[in-house]
Amino acid sequence: MTTPLLDVPLLDVRGLSIALPPGADRPLAVDNLTFTLNPNEILCVVGESGSGKSMTAHAMMGLLPAPHVRVAGGSLLFKGRDVLTMPETEQRSLRGGRIAMVFQEPMTALNPLMRVGRQIGESLREHTDLTAPARRARVVELLAQVGLPNPAELAEAYPFRLSGGQRQRVMIAMALACQPDILIADEPTTALDVTTQKQILDLIRSIQAERHMGMMFITHDFGVVAEIAHRVAVMRHGKLVEYGPASDVLNRPQHPYTRQLIASVPHYIEHRDDHAKAGAPLLVADKVRKVFNVGGGLFKKSKEVVAGDDLSLTIHPGETVGLVGESGSGKSTLGRSIVGLIKPDSGRILFEGTDLLSLDRKGFRPYRRAVQMVFQDPYASLNPRHRVGDIVAQGPVAFGEDRSKALARARDLLAMVGLDGSAADRFPHEFSGGQRQRIGIARALAMEPKLLVADEPVSALDVSVQGQVLELLDDIRRRLNLAMLFITHDLRVAAQVCDTIAVMRRGRIVEMGTAREVFTHPRDAYTRSLLDAIPGKSWHIPDDLQKVPAGAH
Amino acid sequence: MMKSDFWRAFVRNKGAVLGLVILIAIVVLAAFASVFFPGDPWEMATAPFQPPLSEDALLGSDMLGRDIASGIAHGARVSLLIGLTSTAAALAIGVTLGALAGFHGGKVDDAIMRFTELFQTIPNFVLAVVLVAIFTPSLTTIVLAIAIVSWPPLARLARAEFLSLRTREFVQAAITTGQSSTSIILRQILPNSLSPIIVSASLMVATAILLESSLSFLGLGDPNAMSWGYMIGAARTVIRQAWWMSVFPGLAIVLTVLALNLVGEGLNDALNPKLARSRG
Structure with missing residues (x-):
C-alpha cells in the first residue's frame, strides 16, 4: 500500500x-x-433520491450513461491527478484497481451464469500478474476475509445459491480484490434486512479500518450515517448543502435541509401513551395458516412453503397494530389474508364477530368496504391510464354509488390527504411518490373503512416524505377513529406510529405487546437482535429536532 | 398531452414515417381504384402480352389482355380488406382467450394454453390451405382461415401481459375496492396491455396479406376478387417471357408488407418508450 501523503x-x-x-x-x-x-x-454522502449522490460516484467510475449525461465542468483529482482527463486505458486500470465500487442491489450486481470465484478472479486477472493458482488462492482468502463460511466451496458456487447478505459480501470481496485505495459504496445495505445490514456495516467498518482505505459511502439513512461516518456531505438537488465532521453534522446541523432530514429520521417516542383497548375487538385473527405451493407442474410435485403458521392477533377499534418482520417473515401474507387477497388454508379471521374466511364471494362483499388496504409501491398501485379522481371514485361506484357524487367526494378526500383540487383531473404519472401514496390513502378512505391495512406504506419513499406520510396516516386514523394494521420491516417506523407491536419471524409471531413493552423490555431473543440492529441507535437525535409525541396533541 | 408525446416519438423514427406515407398511398389507391381504373379489372383492356409503358397499359397487360395496373389497384382492396379483417378476427379470438387464461390462471389457464398449443403444433400455412380447401374459397372463408391460424401468438402475448399485470398493486387495489372481474379485465388490465398487442397486430396485418397472397398463388383465392397473389400465380408460367406480370404485383406485396413492418416498428418505439430510449 502506498503511504498517504497528508x-x-x-x-x-x-x-x-x-x-x-x-x-x-x-x-x-x-x-x-x-x-x-x-x-x-469514511465520508458519507447523504441525500434523497435525485440529489445527485449516485451520479457523483458514477462519474468517478466512468459509469455515466453517455452520451446523454456527461461531466460539464470541474475536476476529479485522484492523488493529485485528474481522472477525467486521463487517457481511457489509464482510467480503466484505475477503476477496479485503485478505486473500487460496491453496488446497491446484490441480486443483480453479480453475473448469474458465472461462478462466484471466477467473478472475483476477473479483476485480479485484469489488474495483477498473478498466476491462475495464485489467483484462486487469493479469491478464497478474500472470501474468508469478508466473513463467508466455507470460502473454498463457496468460490465454486453460482450466485443464485447465496442470500442477499452473502452476495453483498461477495461484492465487497470483489471490490477489495486489488486492494483499492478508495472504496465507493452506493447504498450497499439499502436492499438488505436490518439484521443483515448491521452485519454488513460492521464488516465494512472493520475492513476500512484494517486497510486504512478512503471510503465514500452513499446513503439516504441518517441512522447508517451515525453508525459509520467520519465526515458527512449532505446533498440536495445536485448541490452540497452541508459538509463537515460527522459529530457536527449529526448533533449540530446548520442547514435547514439537514435539520429537516434529521428530524424525519423515524425514532421511538417515549411518551406515547398506551392505547386504551375499549370494547369488543374489531378484528381477531385466530391460528391463521397459509402454505404456498411453489413450482411443480403436470408431472412434478410442488414444494410447500409455509408463509404463515398459527398467526393470532387482535385489533381493537382505533388501535394501530404494527406487524414487524424481515423479508419473508410472512407479515404481508397475514395482511393480504385480512383484506381477502389471499385465502388462508386454515384458521379464522373474525371481523366484528363474523368469520370472513367462511364467507363466499358474495357474502364477503359487504366486508370489502370495511377493510381497506394501502399498498407499498406508489408507482405500481395506481393505474397509469386512469385519472386520479376516477381511481379514488372507482370503489364507491362499484358499490353502486352515483358517479358524480363519488367524484365530488373523491375531490374532498384528495383535499383531506393534502392534495389540491386539480389533482382529480390529472394522471398518476404527474405526481411524486409521496403524492401518489396520498392518492392511495384517499382511495382506501373512499370506502369508509373501519380497518386500514397498510403494507409497508412508506418504505418506497424518501425519508422526508416518509415522515409526512406517516404523519398523515396518524392524523387520519385519529380523526376517523380508524383501526390500522401497519406492516413494516423498519422497527423505527413501527415505534413511531404503533400502539401495539407484533414481531414476526419465519411465518410466526414471536412476540406481541405494547410498543413500550417491546422496545423497553423485549422478551424474545429475536426482537432483541432486531432492536440491536437498528442503525444509529446510540445516536441521540438533537432535542430540538425530536418529534412532538403523538399522545400530546 | 399524451397524444402529442406519442406523435413526437413516432415521428422521430424516420422509417416509420416513410412506412406510414407508403401505407396511406396504398390505402388511397385501394379506395379510389374504381376512379383511377374504371371498369372491371377482369375485363380485357388491351392486347395480351403488352410490355410496361405501352399505350393502354402503364404496367403492361397479362396473357388475357387485362391491365396489370388496374389489377394492382383493385387487388390492393382485397389485400387490405383481408389483412385488416382477419387480424381483427384473430385479435378477438386471441386476446379474449389470452386474457381469460392470464387473469384466472390455474386450471383455466392450463386448459386454454393446451388448446392454444394444439393450434401451434400444426404448421400455419398447411392448416390454412386445408381450411380453405374444405370450405370452398371465398373472401369470408379466407379471412376465417387466416384468423384461425394466426391467433395463437396473440393469445400467448395477451396471457403474458395479463399474468404480469394481474399481480400489480393497482389490480389488487381494484379487487379490494370490490370491482367485478369483468370491470377489472376491461378497465384496469386491458388498457395497460394494449401497446404490445397493437404492435404485434400491426405486424400481423402484413403476415395476413402474405398468407392471402400465398393462398391465391396456389389457386385458393376468391375466384371473384382480383388479388396480388392470384396475379403472380397466374403469371408464373410465363415469367420468362413476361416478367412484368409477376414483378409488379410482387413489388406491391413487398411495399405493403414493408410499410406495415415499418409502421409496426414505429408504434413499438412510440408505445414502449423504455425500449426506444435504450436504442438511443
Whole structure:
C-alpha cells in the first residue's frame, strides 16, 4: 500500500458539474460540487433520491450513461491527478484497481451464469500478474476475509445459491480484490434486512479500518450515517448543502435541509401513551395458516412453503397494530389474508364477530368496504391510464354509488390527504411518490373503512416524505377513529406510529405487546437482535429536532 | 398531452414515417381504384402480352389482355380488406382467450394454453390451405382461415401481459375496492396491455396479406376478387417471357408488407418508450 501523503487528499473533487440531457427536470444533476476524501476516512454522502449522490460516484467510475449525461465542468483529482482527463486505458486500470465500487442491489450486481470465484478472479486477472493458482488462492482468502463460511466451496458456487447478505459480501470481496485505495459504496445495505445490514456495516467498518482505505459511502439513512461516518456531505438537488465532521453534522446541523432530514429520521417516542383497548375487538385473527405451493407442474410435485403458521392477533377499534418482520417473515401474507387477497388454508379471521374466511364471494362483499388496504409501491398501485379522481371514485361506484357524487367526494378526500383540487383531473404519472401514496390513502378512505391495512406504506419513499406520510396516516386514523394494521420491516417506523407491536419471524409471531413493552423490555431473543440492529441507535437525535409525541396533541 | 408525446416519438423514427406515407398511398389507391381504373379489372383492356409503358397499359397487360395496373389497384382492396379483417378476427379470438387464461390462471389457464398449443403444433400455412380447401374459397372463408391460424401468438402475448399485470398493486387495489372481474379485465388490465398487442397486430396485418397472397398463388383465392397473389400465380408460367406480370404485383406485396413492418416498428418505439430510449 502506498503511504498517504497528508497534504494531498486521496480524492479531491473540485467544482464538479454533471449535465443532464435537455428536457430533464433540471439542467445539472450535480452542480459545482467540491469535497475531499482523505485516506483512512469514511465520508458519507447523504441525500434523497435525485440529489445527485449516485451520479457523483458514477462519474468517478466512468459509469455515466453517455452520451446523454456527461461531466460539464470541474475536476476529479485522484492523488493529485485528474481522472477525467486521463487517457481511457489509464482510467480503466484505475477503476477496479485503485478505486473500487460496491453496488446497491446484490441480486443483480453479480453475473448469474458465472461462478462466484471466477467473478472475483476477473479483476485480479485484469489488474495483477498473478498466476491462475495464485489467483484462486487469493479469491478464497478474500472470501474468508469478508466473513463467508466455507470460502473454498463457496468460490465454486453460482450466485443464485447465496442470500442477499452473502452476495453483498461477495461484492465487497470483489471490490477489495486489488486492494483499492478508495472504496465507493452506493447504498450497499439499502436492499438488505436490518439484521443483515448491521452485519454488513460492521464488516465494512472493520475492513476500512484494517486497510486504512478512503471510503465514500452513499446513503439516504441518517441512522447508517451515525453508525459509520467520519465526515458527512449532505446533498440536495445536485448541490452540497452541508459538509463537515460527522459529530457536527449529526448533533449540530446548520442547514435547514439537514435539520429537516434529521428530524424525519423515524425514532421511538417515549411518551406515547398506551392505547386504551375499549370494547369488543374489531378484528381477531385466530391460528391463521397459509402454505404456498411453489413450482411443480403436470408431472412434478410442488414444494410447500409455509408463509404463515398459527398467526393470532387482535385489533381493537382505533388501535394501530404494527406487524414487524424481515423479508419473508410472512407479515404481508397475514395482511393480504385480512383484506381477502389471499385465502388462508386454515384458521379464522373474525371481523366484528363474523368469520370472513367462511364467507363466499358474495357474502364477503359487504366486508370489502370495511377493510381497506394501502399498498407499498406508489408507482405500481395506481393505474397509469386512469385519472386520479376516477381511481379514488372507482370503489364507491362499484358499490353502486352515483358517479358524480363519488367524484365530488373523491375531490374532498384528495383535499383531506393534502392534495389540491386539480389533482382529480390529472394522471398518476404527474405526481411524486409521496403524492401518489396520498392518492392511495384517499382511495382506501373512499370506502369508509373501519380497518386500514397498510403494507409497508412508506418504505418506497424518501425519508422526508416518509415522515409526512406517516404523519398523515396518524392524523387520519385519529380523526376517523380508524383501526390500522401497519406492516413494516423498519422497527423505527413501527415505534413511531404503533400502539401495539407484533414481531414476526419465519411465518410466526414471536412476540406481541405494547410498543413500550417491546422496545423497553423485549422478551424474545429475536426482537432483541432486531432492536440491536437498528442503525444509529446510540445516536441521540438533537432535542430540538425530536418529534412532538403523538399522545400530546 | 399524451397524444402529442406519442406523435413526437413516432415521428422521430424516420422509417416509420416513410412506412406510414407508403401505407396511406396504398390505402388511397385501394379506395379510389374504381376512379383511377374504371371498369372491371377482369375485363380485357388491351392486347395480351403488352410490355410496361405501352399505350393502354402503364404496367403492361397479362396473357388475357387485362391491365396489370388496374389489377394492382383493385387487388390492393382485397389485400387490405383481408389483412385488416382477419387480424381483427384473430385479435378477438386471441386476446379474449389470452386474457381469460392470464387473469384466472390455474386450471383455466392450463386448459386454454393446451388448446392454444394444439393450434401451434400444426404448421400455419398447411392448416390454412386445408381450411380453405374444405370450405370452398371465398373472401369470408379466407379471412376465417387466416384468423384461425394466426391467433395463437396473440393469445400467448395477451396471457403474458395479463399474468404480469394481474399481480400489480393497482389490480389488487381494484379487487379490494370490490370491482367485478369483468370491470377489472376491461378497465384496469386491458388498457395497460394494449401497446404490445397493437404492435404485434400491426405486424400481423402484413403476415395476413402474405398468407392471402400465398393462398391465391396456389389457386385458393376468391375466384371473384382480383388479388396480388392470384396475379403472380397466374403469371408464373410465363415469367420468362413476361416478367412484368409477376414483378409488379410482387413489388406491391413487398411495399405493403414493408410499410406495415415499418409502421409496426414505429408504434413499438412510440408505445414502449423504455425500449426506444435504450436504442438511443
